[in-house]
Amino acid sequence: MEAAIVSGLQGLLLGLSHLGWGHVVMIAIGSLLLYLGIAKGFEPLLLLPIGFGAILVNIPLAGLMEKGGVLRFFYDTGVLTEIFPILIFIGIGAMTDFQPLFENPKIMLLGAAGQFGIFLTLLLALALGFDKLEAVAIGIIGACDGPTAIYVTSKYAPHLLGAVSVAAYSYMSLVPLIQPPIMRLLTTEKERKIVMGTVKQPVSKTVKILFPVVVTVAASLVAPLGTPLIGMVMLGNLMKECGAVERLKKASENEIANIVTLLLGLCIGATMEAAKFLRVETLMVLVLGLIAIGLDTAVGILFGKLMCLLTGGRINPLIGAAGISAFPMSARVVQVEGQKYNKKSYLLMHAMSANAGGQIGSIIAAAIMLSALAGMGIV
Amino acid sequence: MDIWTFGWSVALIGMGGTLLVLWLLSLLILVLKMVFPYKAENSASDKG
Numbered sequence: 365m366e367a368a369i370v371s372g373l374q375g376l377l378l379g380l381s382h383l384g385w386g387h388v389v390m391i392a393i394g395s396l397l398l399y400l401g402i403a404k405g406f407e408p409l410l411l412l413p414i415g416f417g418a419i420l421v422n423i424p425l426a427g428l429m430e431k432g433g434v435l436r437f438f439y440d441t442g443v444l445t446e447i448f449p450i451l452i453f454i455g456i457g458a459m460t461d462f463q464p465l466f467e468n469p470k471i472m473l474l475g476a477a478g479q480f481g482i483f484l485t486l487l488l489a490l491a492l493g494f495d496k497l498e499a500v501a502i503g504i505i506g507a508c509d510g511p512t513a514i515y516v517t518s519k520y521a522p523h524l525l526g527a528v529s530v531a532a533y534s535y536m537s538l539v540p541l542i543q544p545p546i547m548r549l550l551t552t553e554k555e556r557k558i559v560m561g562t563v564k565q566p567v568s569k570t571v572k573i574l575f576p577v578v579v580t581v582a583a584s585l586v587a588p589l590g591t592p593l594i595g596m597v598m599l600g601n602l603m604k605e606c607g608a609v610e611r612l613k614k615a616s617e618n619e620i621a622n623i624v625t626l627l628l629g630l631c632i633g634a635t636m637e638a639a640k641f642l643r644v645e646t647l648m649v650l651v652l653g654l655i656a657i658g659l660d661t662a663v664g665i666l667f668g669k670l671m672c673l674l675t676g677g678r679i680n681p682l683i684g685a686a687g688i689s690a691f692p693m694s695a696r697v698v699q700v701e702g703q704k705y706n707k708k709s710y711l712l713m714h715a716m717s718a719n720a721g722g723q724i725g726s727i728i729a730a731a732i733m734l735s736a737l738a739g740m741g742i743v
Numbered sequence: 744m745d746i747w748t749f750g751w752s753v754a755l756i757g758m759g760g761t762l763l764v765l766w767l768l769s770l771l772i773l774v775l776k777m778v779f780p781y782k783a784e785n786s787a788s789d790k791g
Contacts, residue, residue: 466776469769476762483754490750499750570779571772578771586764725765732760736753740744 382424386638393641394418394633397530406537410510410629414530417633428634435634438627444522448628449515450596455621456511457600458613460691460723462575464716466567471683471714475721477667478687479729481506481659485652492648496742497521500733502649505531506656507726508539509689514628515593516730520743526635527646531653539690542654543661543697550665551681555672556705558680560714569605576602583728589738590731597727661685664718679714686715689726695719 397415401408421429428435442448465472486503494502501521504513505528513532517525535542547556576598584591603613635641668684682702686694695715702711737743 466772469772472765472769472772473762476758476765479761480758483757486757487750487754490746496746496749500753565776566781567776568779568781571775571781574775574779575772578775579768582767582771583764586760721765724768725761728764729757729761732764733753733757736756736760740749740752742744742749 379424379426384424384638386642387422387424389642390422390636390638391419393636394422397633400534400537407533409625410533410632411537413626413629414533414633414636417630418526418636419633420630421634421637429637435630439631439634442624442627443514443518443525443631446515446518446592448624448631449511449518450592451620451624452511452628453593453596454600454616455624456723457576457597457602458604458616459621460597460601460604460720462572462601462720462724463567464713465720465724466571466575467565468714468717471717472721472724473671474664474667474684474687474718475723475725476687476729477684478660478664478689478718478722479507479725480663481656481661482729482733484659484663485656488655489652492652494645494648498524500737501528502652503656504528504730504733505535505649505653506660507689507730508532508536508657508660508694508722509726509730510536512593512689512726512730514632516734522635523640524645524649526632526641527649528653529632530636531650535653535657536690536693539657539688539693540697542657543685543694544701546658546661547665547682547685547698547701550662551669553705555669555681556702557709558672558677559706559709560678560680560683560711562710562713564713572605573602576605579724583731587728587731587735589734590727593727593731657688660688664688680709680711683711683715683718686718686722687725688719688722691719691723692716694722 394415397411400406401411427433430436482503485506486499489499489502497520501517501524504516507513510532513528517528580595580598583594600616603609603616664684664687665681668679668681671679672681682698686698688694695712698715699712702709
C-alpha cells in the first residue's frame with residue numbers, strides 16, 4: 365500500500381523531474397509570444413496559438429507531438445499536406461480588395477521590386493552555409509507573407525518551419541518599426557515631399573470578376589508549381605467579387621480562415637520543441653528574416669526612385685516601401701511617413717496600390733521560385 | 744550544380760520573372776479596363 369502511494373506520487377513528479385532548462389526557455393518564449401499578441405496586439409490571431417502551442421509542446425512527457433499526439437495529428441494532416449496554408453489563401457483572397465491596383469496598375473511593379481529581398485537573402489543564406497532548400501525557405505521570409513512562407517517551408521525545409529514562421533509573422537507586425545529608418549536613409553527630403561495626384565478611377569464589375577480568372581491562368585502558365593497558391597487566392601477573390609456565392613465567401617473569410625488559423629498557429633508552435641528550436645541556426649534564420657524584409661523595403665524604395673526619375677518626379681519614392689505583402693500596414697506606414705514631411709501629401713491610395721501589388725507579387729515570386737527549382741531538378 | 748550557380752540562377756530568374764509577370768498583369772488590367780470600361784449605369788449593379 366505505502367509503496368503504491370509512493371510510486372503514484374513519484375508519477376506526479378515525473379514531469380517536473382524531466383523539466384530541462386531548454387523547456388523552461390521555450391515556455392518563456394511561448395509566453396513572450398502570448399504577451400506580444402495579447403498585450404501589444406502584434407498579430408494576435410497567430411501569435412496566441414503559436415505561443416500556446418510552443419508552451420504545450422515543451423511540457424515534458426505530454427507527448428503532444430509524439431506519434432498519436434493531438435498536435436502531431438494536426439501537423440501531419442494539415443501542415444505536411446499543405447492543406448492549412450492553402451485553405452488560408454482562400455480566406456485571404458476573399459478578404460482582399462484589388463481596387464487600388466485597378467486604379468493604378470503600373471504601381472504594381474513596385475510589388476515586384478518589394479520581393480527582391482527574397483532572392484538576395486537566399487544568396488546570403490547560401491553564403492552562411494545553409495543548404496539550397498533551407499536557403500529557399502529562409503529567403504521566403506522576405507515575401508512578408510505568412511502563409512506563403514509556411515507553404516514553401518513545410519514543403520522543402522519542414523525542420524525550419526517554427527523559426528521561419530515566427531520570423532515571418534513577427535517581422536510583419538514590426539513593419540512600422542523596421543521600415544521608417546530605411547525610408548529616411550534612402551530618400552531625400554525633397555523626394556519625401558512629393559505630392560502625388562489623385563487616381564480615382566472606377567472599375568467595372570466585369571473587370572473585377574475577370575481579373576482573378578485571368579491572373580490564375582496567366583500566372584499559372586508561367587509558374588505551374590505556384591498554381592495552388594495563386595489559384596486559391598484568386599478563387600477566394602472571385603467569390604468575393606462575383607457576389608453570387610455570398611455564403612461561401614463569408615465561410616471562407618470567417619469560419620474556414622478562423623479554424624485554420626487556430627490549428628495552423630498551434631502546429632507552428634508545436635514545431636518549437638526545445639531540442640529543435642534552441643540552436644544557433646534558429647538565431648541565424650531570425651536575423652536573415654529581418655535582413656530580408658529590410659532588403660525588400662530598400663529595393664522597393666530604390667525602384668520607386670527610378671520610377672520617380674522616369675516620370676519626371678511625379679512618383680514619391682516612399683510608396684516603394686509598400687511593395688511588400690504586409691497589407692495594409694505597410695501602406696499606412698508610408699502615409700504616416702509622407703505626412704511627416706508634407707502635410708498636403710496623401711500617399712495612402714498610391715501606397716495601397718503598391719501594397720496590393722506586393723500581395724500578388726509575393727505569391728508570384730514564390731511560384732516562380734518553385735517552378736525554377738523544379739526546372740533545375742532541385743525539387 | 745554548385746551553390747553559387749544555383750543561388751544566382753534562382754535570384755535572376757526570380758527577380759526578372761516576378762517583374763515580368765507583374766508587368767504583364769498590369770498590362771492585362773489595362774486591357775480589361777479598355778475592353779470592359781466602367782459605365783455609370785454599372786454602379787447600381789455593382790452594389791447588388
